[in-house]
Amino acid sequence: MQLFVKCNMMHLTLKVETSMEATLMTVQTSVAAVQSTPLADQFSCKDEALINDWHVVGFSKDVVPGKLVPVRLLGRDLVLWRDAAGQVHLWEDLCIHRGARLSKGWIEKDTVVCPYHGWRYDGTAKCVLIPSAPGETPPAKARAFPHKAVESCGFVWASLGDPQHDVPFFPEWNDAEFRKFHAGPYFYQANGFRSVENFIDATHFPFVHAGLNGVQDSPDRIETYEVYEDPGLGLRTSEIVVFQPYGDHRQVPVKAGYTYRCFRPLTAYFSKRVEVADPNSKHKSKPTDRFCTFMTAQPVDEVSCIIRLGVAINFAPELTEEDILRRQDIVFEQDRIIVETQRPERIPIDLRMELHHRTDRLGQAYRRWLGSLGIHYGTI
Ligand code: FES
Ligand SMILES: [Fe+2]
Known part of the structure; x- marks a missing residue:
């Protein structure tokens, strides 16, 4: 036997x-x-589509040398840090010796020092010092557990597997005509997919953002729009036009034309064509005026996420960063309050589980797309 x-x-x-x-x-x-993966990952996400994708885990500006940043992604506890040469590193928040959290330690001489017995790990994840045996070379197995981390568009992106796609790119990031800002982080006790679906939903404006992005007593009729799926590139829509009483940070009523994109399951975007609504003030806008938002949701676990935004604007140079961020904070707080109430918390991708209307076409396509990618984590 x-x-x-x-x-x-x-x-x-x-x-x-x-x-x-x-x-x-x-x-x-x-x-x-x-x-290569430690014991601590046993309850985390196993979906290859999410493991092998890129996820935002922070703003580049928040990861400064000398600081350990604890991060939670797809149910895994990680630690993020930047070495003296400027390179970011993302590791499991776990010391191989006795499982202590590295993020509770500190950085010394460009190494991460575990707070329990002081083992030191360098930027290659190798243990270079065991203080209780200072003259001995640490065993080869004494290593941290690194993951892939890169920086793009002011965000730190991480992958827990082998990324099958390029890091999503904010289309206006390199366009000199646009001023760019970051907004957030916004902490949602809500599922990341529900939060993305909220971002790509134009029919909630008159209710959740009454007085800003819509008029509660006079909701826009949403005309039928097209949703396209481009292989490998995600979803995009034709333009959806709505009236917004405070449609941008100038606090003037506008006609807004939204074109949405879902680059990845947790990275979405819209380009908003902005036209001043008052016929006597048409001269205040140009046909090329755009306000664009690149929205990322960090899936902390199945039922919570962190939203971070890139925004780009090519008009109204008088607006300050404070003007821009104030409005973003209001809008995403209004969304948070509603999205946190949604039940079931995990998004149903079986379309029979909730009721879909003609005007929810993008949401339906989004859920179908999640299903086609084989995503189970965070869905039912
Ligand atoms: S647990 Fe990290 S050094 Fe012992
Ligand atoms: Fe919203």
Whole structure:
């Protein structure tokens, strides 16, 4: 008889041999290499579509040398830091020695120091010092568990697997005609997909953003629009036009034409064509006036997320960053209050579970798309 026992941290195989003749039981043990993922990940996301994607885990400006930033992504506890050369690193928030949280430690001599026994890890994730054995070279297995982290458009992006796509790009980021700002983070006790679906939904404006993005007593009729799925590029719509009494930060009524895109399941975008509504003030806007928002949702776990935005504007140079951010903060707080109430918390991708209307065409396409990507985490 042979009995095999496996544990997650390492493969420990116990081979127990018995026979009629045997008078002795022999027990052989063999220890295979330590797995590349630590024990702590056992309750986190397993969906390849999300593991192998890029997710925003912070603003670049918030990751400064000498500071450890704890991050939670897809149910995993991670630590983010920047070395003296400016490179960002994202590791499991776990020391291989006894499982202490590295984020509770500190940075010294460009190494991360574990707070428990002081083991030090350098930018290659290798342990370079075990203080209780200062003259000895640490064993090769003494390593942190690194993940991929890159910076783009002022965000830190992470992948827990092998990314199958380029990092999503904010289309206006390199366009000198646009001023760019970041807004957030906004902490939602709500599912990331529900939060993205809220962002790409033009029919909630008159109610959730009454007086800003719509008029409660006179909601816009939403004409039928098109949704396109471009292989590998996600979803996009034709233009959806609405009236907004305080449609941009100038506090003037505008006719707003939204074109939405979903680059990835948790990265969406709109370009808003802005036209001053008052016929006597038409000269105040140009046909090219655009306000664009690049929205990222960090899936902390299945039922909470962190929203971070990039916004770009090519008109109204008199508006200050404070003017821009004040309005973003109001709008995303209004959204948070509603999205946190939605039940079930995890988004239903079986379209029979909620009622979809002609005017929810993008939301329906979004849910179908999530299903086609094989996403189960955060969905029902
Ligand atoms: S747990 Fe990190 S050094 Fe011991
Ligand atoms: Fe909203």
